Amino acid sequence: MRCIADTAPSPRAVPLPEDRLAVTLRGFRPSDVPFIAAIVADSLHEHYDPGLYPSLSGEWPEGFLVAANPDEVPVGFLLGVSQVEREARVLMFAVDRQHREVGVGHLLMRTFLDRCRDRGYRRVTLEVRVSNATAIRFYARYQYSVIDLLKGYYSDGENGYQMARPLP
Numbered sequence: 741m742r743c744i745a746d747t748a749p750s751p752r753a754v755p756l757p758e759d760r761l762a763v764t765l766r767g768f769r770p771s772d773v774p775f776i777a778a779i780v781a782d783s784l785h786e787h788y789d790p791g792l793y794p795s796l797s798g799e800w801p802e803g804f805l806v807a808a809n810p811d812e813v814p815v816g817f818l819l820g821v822s823q824v825e826r827e828a829r830v831l832m833f834a835v836d837r838q839h840r841e842v843g844v845g846h847l848l849m850r851t852f853l854d855r856c857r858d859r860g861y862r863r864v865t866l867e868v869r870v871s872n873a874t875a876i877r878f879y880a881r882y883q884y885s886v887i888d889l890l891k892g893y894y895s896d897g898e899n900g901y902q903m904a905r906p907l908p
């Protein structure tokens with residue numbers, strides 16, 4: 741399984757430092773589903789049952805971060821879960837093309853790692869396509885390193901890397 745979300749209490753909104761795009765971070769809302777599904781289809785080339793997002797957000801609401809524009813429309817998100825004791829996993833992470841390379845991804849990742857520390861997690865894992873050089877470079881900036889090769893991991897047969905980083 742790769743994605744997740746629900747209607748539990750929203751995490752506190754976090755404004756972007758420069759406020760360049762007036763993007764704020766908040767928790768997932770059920771009304772976000774069509775926007776998030778569009779970002780997923782375009783950025784991750786995957787389609788999930790719309791019910792998956794609300795159901796996964798219920799497990800760890802603070803682990804599902806949504807970056808929204810002033811009209812409350814999601815322009816990026818990071819969906820994290822915890823399936824192993826004291827460990828988090830980034831299940832989905834994407835920013836809408838029009839909003840990339842201005843810091844939205846860094847804001848999402850930084851905030852997510854803080855939330856993981858708040859919960860006392862010791863490690864974060866994720867999977868990424870071997871061809872996704874942009875994301876691999878981004879993750880390397882955050883001290884993620886490759887721990888495994890996942891043969892034929894993706895639905896189109898592409899291999900994946902499993903990456904992980906410790907949380908001090």
Ligand SMILES: CC(C)(COP(=O)(O)OP(=O)(O)OC[C@H]1O[C@@H](n2cnc3c(N)ncnc32)[C@H](O)[C@@H]1OP(=O)(O)O)[C@@H](O)C(=O)NCCC(=O)NCCS
Nearest residue numbers: 783833834835840841842843844845846867868875877878
């Ligand atoms: C990976 C991804 C989420 C990064 O999101 P993003 O919002 O573009 O990330 P940021 O803007 O924070 O950082 C991207 C780059 O822009 C640069 N950047 C950040 N803020 C900037 C600014 N204010 N001005 C100019 N450049 C900036 C950063 O240097 C960064 O480069 P780096 O990775 O070498 O550090 C995005 O590329 C994406 O959605 N990709 C498609 C989906 C995907 O691959 N997801 C991961 C699947 S595992």
